[in-house]
Amino acid sequence: ETGVTQSPTHLIKTRGQQVTLRCSSQSGHNTVSWYQQALGQGPQFIFQYYREEENGRGNFPPRFSGLQFPNYSSELNVNALELDDSALYLCASSPRQGLYEQFFGPGTRLTVL
Amino acid sequence: KQEVTQIPAALSVPEGENLVLNCSFTDSAIYNLQWFRQDPGKGLTSLLLIQSSQREQTSGRLNASLDKSSGRSTLYIAASQPGDSATYLCAVVNNNAGNMLTFGGGTRLMVKP
Secondary structure (H helix, E strand, C coil): CCCCEEECCEEEECCCCCEEEEEECCCCCCEEEEEEECCCCCCEEEEEEECCEEEEECCCCCCEEEEECCCCCEEEEECCCCHHHCEEEEEEEECCCCCCCCEECCCEEEEEC | CCCEEEECCEEEEECCCCEEEEEEECCCCEEEEEEEEECCCCCEEEEEEEECCCCEEEECCEEEEEECCCCEEEEEECCCCHHHCEEEEEEEEECCCCCCEEECCCEEEEEEC
């Protein structure tokens, strides 16, 4: 069984640019959530996707957007990057919508200069 | 709004000690609570999941307890080893928040040989 994978591992961008991060959910999982973890802090919920639709959103501005594809993989897009967007971005999948254990990928480290 | 606090923020112990990590949450209407381990710059590994109807869960040298009414959970690590050195995060899912995890800030554990 393949776990949650994320790409790229590391990314460096400059302020104002746009970035796309990718996540492949664990086999058999149809729900994907994205979290942002600033250095030294706990992760913060960005949003969740279920069957290609956004299904819950945290306190993040609209320049954070996402997609989920028919194979349940997902993308996180961030426009107009700001310095404070520098963080570890974590993707988590769960077997179905609802209150199930979430399994996390290794994360993408984004640095905004 | 749910808030999760972990005390202490950092802990250093000699190898072989038994230790307790604390997690408190302000809203007791939770569905479950998860403890995670995070190695530096890496993703999250799920250690234990406690449903709101349960009082504790055990896995090997780890035991997690939950007192929902008082808004507290503890993670007990027996006979600590240098390989246990990592950041430990607790997170809760609220009854009215879909499958969104709310995390504490974590406890950084160092086990010295």
